[in-house]
């Protein structure tokens with residue numbers, strides 16, 4: 335990036351190189367992309383620049399429908415999130431809804447810090463501060479600042495998954511076609527996503543069902559296979 339001082343110009347030239355590379359690698363990639371989308375995953379995550387869902391999942395454009403906001407807060411009254419969930423679940427008919435928090439989340443750190451951020455941000459982060467209050471004893475007992483932020487991020491995912499499970503569109507899809515809802519946490523320090531086991535229940539390597547479980551996250555252009563503690567990715 336140092337070679338070019340303007341980060342926007344750099345991003346455009348990077349996009350040009352990427353598009354050329356993808357087209358060379360698979361001449362059908364962009365024609366297929368332009369023909370429509372049928373993602374299997376809805377991802378609800380944090381806006382943090384370090385959590386780009388498609389990249390960290392090792393998937394491709396077309397694989398993941400996305401809504402991200404500051405601190406991945408899912409509130410029942412947020413029409414923005416609700417519209418994304420409804421479109422993804424009722425119209426695109428995704429098979430998985432993934433709510434994913436992350437370590438080192440600025441929103442969690444701000445809520446734990448207890449000081450005012452200012453502007454509209456304090457209003458936005460109010461649900462996190464409420465969680466902090468509700469779990470004050472447990473959180474205060476955690477000595478390590480980073481670990482305390484991780485715990486609050488987990489509680490935030492748990493609360494968000496609970497909201498999702500109360501969403502009627504989600505409930506119908508769970509009942510009628512086996513939609514799965516997952517709560518996860520992305521660890522910035524290792525790049526790994528941990529299934530917290532909330533929602534419709536976990537499957538795969540770390541599930542309680544033993545080593546026989548296999549979970550397939552099938553994207554349009556790549557698929558991740560989780561089996562016996564290992565994941566492999568194949569790209570078509």
Ligand SMILES: [Zn+2]
Pocket residue numbers: 380381382404405406436438439440441
């Ligand atoms: Zn965050």
